[in-house]
Amino acid sequence: MWRELESRSEISFFTSWSWIGSWLRCLPTDVAPMFLRARLNGRLIGAGIVVGSVMWKARCIPMRVWRLNETGRPELDKLTIEYNGLVIDDTVKHLVEPLMVQYLLDQGSEWDELQFNALRRPVMPPKQRARSVFHALRTRLKRVRQPAYQVCLVDVREAGEHVRLIKQKPRYHIRRSYNTYQQSGPVTIEAAQSMEQALAWLERLKHYHRAYWAARRQEGAFQSDFFNDFHDQLIRANFNRGEIQILAVKAGDREIAYLYNFVWNGHIYNYQSGVNYAEMGGKLSPGMVAHTLAIDFNAAAGHHTYDLMAGDHHYKRALTLQTVQLDWWAARRPTLPVKAEDSVRRAARLATRIRPSLSKAS
Incomplete structure (x- = not known):
């Protein structure tokens, strides 16, 4: 129904x-x-x-x-x-x-x-x-609004690549990081081609996601059994429908990041990421490189929106040029x-x- x-x-x-x-x-x-x-x-x-x-x-x-x-x-x-x-x-x-x-x-x-x-x-x-x-x-009615951050992939296709659309400072950091990574081998982005590969890459994403939050003495999302069971169910039920996208970004054999996205009628929702900050971070920007490559990848695939969703983070403001408003609505x-x-x-x-x-x- x-x-x-x-x-x-x-x-x-x-x-x-x-x-x-x-x-x-x-x-x-x-x-x-x-x-x-x-x-x-x-x-x-x-x-x-x-x-x-x-x-x-x-x-x-x-x-x-x-x-x-x-x-x-x-x-x-x-x-x-x-x-x-x-x-x-x-x-x-x-x-x-x-x-x-x-x-x-x-x-x-x-x-x-x-x-x-x-x-x-x-x-x-x-x-x-x-x-x-x-x-x-x-x-009584209470309403709160928060921005969600999006990239128009039509604009990316017209510009030729995403970095041409963003401000000079993040563009410099992304290009400097990308050029540094190339010293380890060609920088590539690839989407999982099977459910088994998607689940295996999700485990690599979890590894880097947990390491990031552990370094801050906090628990990441993947510490919850319910959270893990849900996403296992979600991927198994919907990968073959073309609605799950897990991307691997590498420099040669070295892992830069993994991105977990949803695909829905040309709209790409970036849901979670696992970034190899320990080896590829420092003064470099592995997360921003990964998202930029993912934006170009999805623009080339003909999609219309890459969505970094709600949550006010520096990298979202740096990578996007538009926002939409989400409402939190409560009646008491x-x-x-x-x-x-x-x-x-x-x-x-x-x-x-x-x-x-x-x-x-x-």
């Missing part, structure tokens, strides 16, 4: 059945997802997965939270969905999406907070009713837990303002 609907909907890889199906298959049995669906004359025209959980606010207040395509459990949500949203038939999207959002708002007796995170576009109840709806439900009802959290936070802010005055007085 989902596959047939997504063929009629402009969606991202993260709301395709490739992602959602793998996610549902890997969820532990104590997670109870709800299937939100809209039908017209028996035909599915809208879908989403809603999961309820209890979230502890201010460390002591249990709050019932419903989320779209997430669980609310940090160890499971490390998957980090982006370009989230409902899957809706494009011909009726402008009518059906507001009604589906309104339906969830109308279930307010079941939740204290409703979250739609990392949305591709804002979602709202019908515009003419939005103000009266929120007033009647006494529901004035339930007892919400009021209690508001009171605790007001008291904490007041204590913060009073404390300097008491110190001066003493």
Whole structure:
């Protein structure tokens, strides 16, 4: 049902059945997802997965939270969905999406907070009713926006290569690094040609990814069994559909980096990377070289967008010339837990303002 609907909907890889199906298959049995669906004359025209959980606010207040395509459990949500949203038939999207959002708002007796995170576009109840709806439900709406960083591959094809489009300083670092790597042998980029090769290269990516975070005394994403099981499932289910791209970047026999990307209707999502900083780093830029080569590789393949996604990092700003906005959207009802959290936070802010005055007085 989902596959047939997504063929009629402009969606991202993260709301395709490739992602959602793998996610549902890997969820532990104590997670109870709800299937939100809209039908017209028996035909599915809208879908989403809603999961309820209890979230502890201010460390002591249990709050019932419903989320779209997430669980609310940090160890499971490390998957980090982006370009989230409902899957809706494009011909009726402008009518059906507001009604589906309104339906969830109308279930307010079941939740204290409703979250739609990392949305591709804002979602709202019908515009003419939005103000009266929120007033009647006494529901507060909070929205936060963050940029996602993209490269237009059409521009790259017209320019001939990606480095011609970026600023002088990163262009210099990339070319200097590339020329240095060539002393070890030809610098190459290659995509995994089989599922077995993709899984083997993913293990090399994990090795470098873990080394990077271990050097900072932090845990990387691949420390989680759930995270690893999910991506094993995802690759096995979807590599032969052409939706998984794992790239190896080398200088001769020396590994520079591995990149793990998703491919969806000409849109390349860079999801994870493993960069050999120990041998190829120092004053050089192995990660930026790898992404530049990946951008040129995908431009040559005829794709239209290379997406470094959300998260404000220097290398993303250096490599991209455009951003799109993702929305984090939350509705909160004035339930007892919400009021209690508001009171605790007001008291904490007041204590913060009073404390300097008491110190001066003493």
